[in-house]
Amino acid sequence: MVLDLEGDLVALLRTLVDLESVSGNEKAIADAVEEALRRYDHLEVERDADLVMARTNLGRDERIVIAGHLDTVPVAGNLPSWTTGEGDDLLIWGRGSCDMKGGVAVQLAAAARLAEPNRDITWIFYDNEEIAEEFNGLARVARSHPDWLSGSFAVLGEPSNAGIEGGCQGTLRVRITLTGRAAHSARAWMGDNAIHAAAPLLTRLLAYEPRQIVVDGLTYREGLNAVKIEGGIAGNVIPDRCVVELNYRFAPDKSVEQAVAYLRDDVLAGFELEVVDAAAGARPGLDQPAAAAFVAAVGAAPSAKFGWTDVARFAAMGVPAVNFGPGNPSKAHADDEFCPAAELTSCYEALVRWLS
Amino acid sequence: MVLDLEGDLVALLRTLVDLESVSGNEKAIADAVEEALRRYDHLEVERDADLVMARTNLGRDERIVIAGHLDTVPVAGNLPSWTTGEGDDLLIWGRGSCDMKGGVAVQLAAAARLAEPNRDITWIFYDNEEIAEEFNGLARVARSHPDWLSGSFAVLGEPSNAGIEGGCQGTLRVRITLTGRAAHSARAWMGDNAIHAAAPLLTRLLAYEPRQIVVDGLTYREGLNAVKIEGGIAGNVIPDRCVVELNYRFAPDKSVEQAVAYLRDDVLAGFELEVVDAAAGARPGLDQPAAAAFVAAVGAAPSAKFGWTDVARFAAMGVPAVNFGPGNPSKAHADDEFCPAAELTSCYEALVRWLS
Numbered sequence: 001m002v003l004d005l006e007g008d009l010v011a012l013l014r015t016l017v018d019l020e021s022v023s024g025n026e027k028a029i030a031d032a033v034e035e036a037l038r039r040y041d042h043l044e045v046e047r048d049a050d051l052v053m054a055r056t057n058l059g060r061d062e063r064i065v066i067a068g069h070l071d072t073v074p075v076a077g078n079l080p081s082w083t084t085g086e087g088d089d090l091l092i093w094g095r096g097s098c099d100m101k102g103g104v105a106v107q108l109a110a111a112a113r114l115a116e117p118n119r120d121i122t123w124i125f126y127d128n129e130e131i132a133e134e135f136n137g138l139a140r141v142a143r144s145h146p147d148w149l150s151g152s153f154a155v156l157g158e159p160s161n162a163g164i165e166g167g168c169q170g171t172l173r174v175r176i177t178l179t180g181r182a183a184h185s186a187r188a189w190m191g192d193n194a195i196h197a198a199a200p201l202l203t204r205l206l207a208y209e210p211r212q213i214v215v216d217g218l219t220y221r222e223g224l225n226a227v228k229i230e231g232g233i234a235g236n237v238i239p240d241r242c243v244v245e246l247n248y249r250f251a252p253d254k255s256v257e258q259a260v261a262y263l264r265d266d267v268l269a270g271f272e273l274e275v276v277d278a279a280a281g282a283r284p285g286l287d288q289p290a291a292a293a294f295v296a297a298v299g300a301a302p303s304a305k306f307g308w309t310d311v312a313r314f315a316a317m318g319v320p321a322v323n324f325g326p327g328n329p330s331k332a333h334a335d336d337e338f339c340p341a342a343e344l345t346s347c348y349e350a351l352v353r354w355l356s
Numbered sequence: 357m358v359l360d361l362e363g364d365l366v367a368l369l370r371t372l373v374d375l376e377s378v379s380g381n382e383k384a385i386a387d388a389v390e391e392a393l394r395r396y397d398h399l400e401v402e403r404d405a406d407l408v409m410a411r412t413n414l415g416r417d418e419r420i421v422i423a424g425h426l427d428t429v430p431v432a433g434n435l436p437s438w439t440t441g442e443g444d445d446l447l448i449w450g451r452g453s454c455d456m457k458g459g460v461a462v463q464l465a466a467a468a469r470l471a472e473p474n475r476d477i478t479w480i481f482y483d484n485e486e487i488a489e490e491f492n493g494l495a496r497v498a499r500s501h502p503d504w505l506s507g508s509f510a511v512l513g514e515p516s517n518a519g520i521e522g523g524c525q526g527t528l529r530v531r532i533t534l535t536g537r538a539a540h541s542a543r544a545w546m547g548d549n550a551i552h553a554a555a556p557l558l559t560r561l562l563a564y565e566p567r568q569i570v571v572d573g574l575t576y577r578e579g580l581n582a583v584k585i586e587g588g589i590a591g592n593v594i595p596d597r598c599v600v601e602l603n604y605r606f607a608p609d610k611s612v613e614q615a616v617a618y619l620r621d622d623v624l625a626g627f628e629l630e631v632v633d634a635a636a637g638a639r640p641g642l643d644q645p646a647a648a649a650f651v652a653a654v655g656a657a658p659s660a661k662f663g664w665t666d667v668a669r670f671a672a673m674g675v676p677a678v679n680f681g682p683g684n685p686s687k688a689h690a691d692d693e694f695c696p697a698a699e700l701t702s703c704y705e706a707l708v709r710w711l712s
Binding site: 173199203206221226227228229231232244 | 541603
């Protein structure tokens with residue numbers, strides 16, 4: 001299996017899609033990527049488990065990191081790949097076509113092409129993005145080889161309709177446990193109903209108007225939602241416990257601590273919060289000089305990224321990052337995911353314009 | 357194993373308690389009860405599975421039914437029986453002592469003693485009261501031998517602190533399913549949160565003032581409670597479904613149909629109800645002549661029974677019924693259930709006074 005990085009982008013994407021690489025099973029695709037990149041003298045190639053790093057070392061003033069993950073969510077009868085349409089309407093279908101082998105194809109082709117880029121580039125192709133944080137390849141090399149991720153600006157090839165989606169929102173999950181007093185429901189007045197006690201909380205959530213916040217010129221839409229509720233043990237018992245789990249998605253102008261304080265002291269004041277998990281957001285970083293050149297090369301106004309992505313990992317290391325890749329993000333993980341060929345081309349050309 | 361029905365009531369109760377009879381395992385205790393009753397010529401004894409029926413046939417104008425169940429909930433390290441205290445403070449402990457072998461002991465002793473009662477009596481000792489309705493011994497003979505349960509008044513020996521608890525409340529369980537539209541929680545505005553949609557329902561339940569209703573001179577306290585709530589499938593998904601289960605305990609002036617209509621058209625108007633299960637209540641029937649004599653013999657003002665019991669089965673057959681037995685109903689099913697010896701005696705003496 002030798003990947004042709006200089007031929008047709010659609011053929012390259014289909015070959016990548018057909019190399020099944022559900023999280024944990026990235027060896028074959030990582031081998032193929034490593035072998036293909038090692039054929040280019042302008043790249044120094046290294047490997048860490050199933051993560052492949054390739055970089056130029058031209059002594060440029062600036063270094064850019066461009067990363068994409070090789071793994072996919074489980075296959076759902078959507079392999080091998082197929083296409084529909086022709087020309088400008090050609091779509092490539094199959095598991096991973098959208099999330100995010102389209103981005104990987106673009107990055108591989110650009111890595112081969114950009115032998116003398118105007119900025120040094122570190123290309124990262126990594127494993128285990130779709131599963132628990134502890135397995136994430138990017139998180140692993142942030143510990144084992146932090147220099148592989150250093151740079152003044154990073155691009156993550158997640159699907160963004162071939163536009164620039166800046167930064168990402170933070171996410172916080174908290175649990176509120178309402179308590180009461182159990183009793184037989186035939187003598188309900190001897191108890192205190194914990195499910196009824198959730199009424200003021202849900203009423204507050206129902207009335208809550210999520211904020212829209214402009215950060216570095218991009219507008220973020222927050223959200224605060226109950227994502228789980230559970231209470232009651234039997235059809236004849238007044239429940240003494242009701243647990244509500246909330247998810248707060250917050251704009252990247254706030255730290256995790258500020259997000260917790262906002263819920264605790266403001267929106268949900270009066271309820272006792274227990275933080276279940278949290279991940280900081282990432283500012284879009286479009287005020288960086290490299291970013292301005294990138295935006296000009298892409299030629300479209302950037303928009304805010306709402307979902308949490310690995311750009312936050314770069315942000316946490318002090319590297320501003322954006323999402324930029326072919327494919328509609330709402331098709332990520334969908335069984336009918338696909339990637340438009342036209343977006344493969346436009347993303348590839350934008351990267352080459354920016355870095356040539 | 358021969359039960360001595362004419363000796364010490366405490367000894368009789370302890371023998372019954374020590375005959376383990378968790379629902380489905382009543383054969384040994386039913387055998388002992390049948391054998392003991394067959395020794396009395398004034399009783400006609402019949403058996404149906406593990407239900408024992410014994411009745412006088414004196415041609416009296418009136419027939420009374422007195423019933424008690426032989427089974428218990430599962431043993432929880434509380435067998436064999438033991439006692440604490442002495443004299444008026446003697447307590448008999450162990451599984452079934454309260455619910456309801458105390459009542460069974462009283463009824464067996466009275467059945468032996470009342471050779472020429474002033475009213476004909478049908479004594480019923482039955483199986484499978486503590487488990488699903490379909491197994492209930494009383495329900496079974498209501499179909500196979502309806503004449504065994506016919507009479508103008510019935511007494512059920514369920515624990516009632518040796519006082520008369522009249523009738524029972526009905527119970528109705530309904531389910532309300534709130535729906536919404538699923539979305540990723542990072543783009544919450546594309547969804548519609550079904551858990552938040554429960555806010556108006558829970559607010560209505562929280563504000564609901566349960567009614568107190570006088571029926572045949574007894575005051576019943578109703579209750580309307582959420583007994584279960586469930587919604588949400590993942591920490592990053594706006595839930596499109598939230599299910600709330602409610603239990604309505606209603607006074608016996610209402611039929612099941614009236615109870616459903618009251619929720620549907622009044623308290624919970626605007627929500628779509630699905631009836632999960634329902635059991636009618638029973639009026640106390642204390643306006644019957646036999647009841648007045650019974651109340652006089654017991655010598656204490658009757659009170660309303662809140663929990664659902666098999667008195668409702670008699671009521672459904674047109675036989676007014678009350679609960680009357682030793683033991684505190686709040687100790688039924690408790691691991692530390694017990695029966696006060698003084699209540700055994702007072703219940704026995706009241707039955708004998710009434711029917712001699």
